Amino acid sequence: MRRLGVAALTALVGLLAGCSSGVQLNSTPMAPAPDTARIQDLSMAIARSPRDPKFYVERAEAYEANGQYKTALSDLDEAMTLRPDSAKYVYLHGIAYAYAGDDQAAKQDFARAEAMDPGSAQGYDARAWLLATAPDPQMRDGKKAVQSATRACAMTNWNDPEMLGTLAAAYAETGDFDEAIKWQQKAVDLTSPTLLVTLNERQARLALYQNRRPWRPAPPNHPLTPS
Structure with missing residues (x-):
């Protein structure tokens, strides 16, 4: 399967260049092997609460960590059905398509999500995430990612750990790992210890930056x- 092409990312970044709506695109950090225990736990949670969209989103993220975007998209479809008013879920659906290489579907999702939720900080966050983590190195632009992520963080009073994580990813893309560590550490500090999986993921990303490595899907x- 080919990775996301230049034309697709150009379209996606262009869509968000002047917008202010979007989504937190912090996918689960890369895992060396399928997180089968996590997927099983979430599957049981879904069986108990089949109308709770967050479990489908979390399971989608677990699948994405292993590159299983087709399965992740199926879970995101279900989340969008349960919460048709959620622009965030549409953006997450789009980023899964983008990372899987479906150019047109990703573009359509981003356009739809932007129309659903104009004027929010999430769009700046979305643009920053793409610019920081795009699979195609020709489309990554750390400086612009930092600018967009900074605006998203300012709009959320610098206390949204997901958006701070995007800012950290943006700085990592520029090679400024000291700033990446600073903001990722703040994201970790703002994460409730009761959110163990989320906390572990953010700590793993912090370790990545401490090892001078940017995040990649x-x-x-x-x-x-x-085929």
Whole structure:
């Protein structure tokens, strides 16, 4: 399966260049192997609460960590059905398509989500995340990512740990790992210890920056459609 092309990311970044709506695009950090225990736990949670969209989103993120974007998209479809008013879920759906390489579907999701939620900080966050973590190195632009992420953080009073995590990813893309560590540490500090999985993920990303490595999405491990 080919990775996201230059044209697709150009379209996505262009869509968000002047907007102020979007989503937190902090996908689960890359995992060396499928998190089967986590997926099983979430599957049981879904069985108990089949109309709670957050469990589908969390399971989608677990699948994404292993490059299983087709399965992740199915869970995100369900979350969007349960919460049709959520622009955030539409953006997450779009980023899954983007990382899997479906250019047109990703563009459509981003356009739809922007129309659903104009004027929020999430759009700046979305643009920053793409610029910081795009699979195609020609489309990454750390400086612009920092600018966009900074605006998102300012609009949320510098206390949204997900958006601070995006700012950290943006700084990592520029090679400024001291700033990346600073903001990721703040994201960790703002995370409730009761959110153990989220806390572990943010700590893992902090360790990545401490090792002078930027965040990258897992490559897709299967095509979205049969060949």
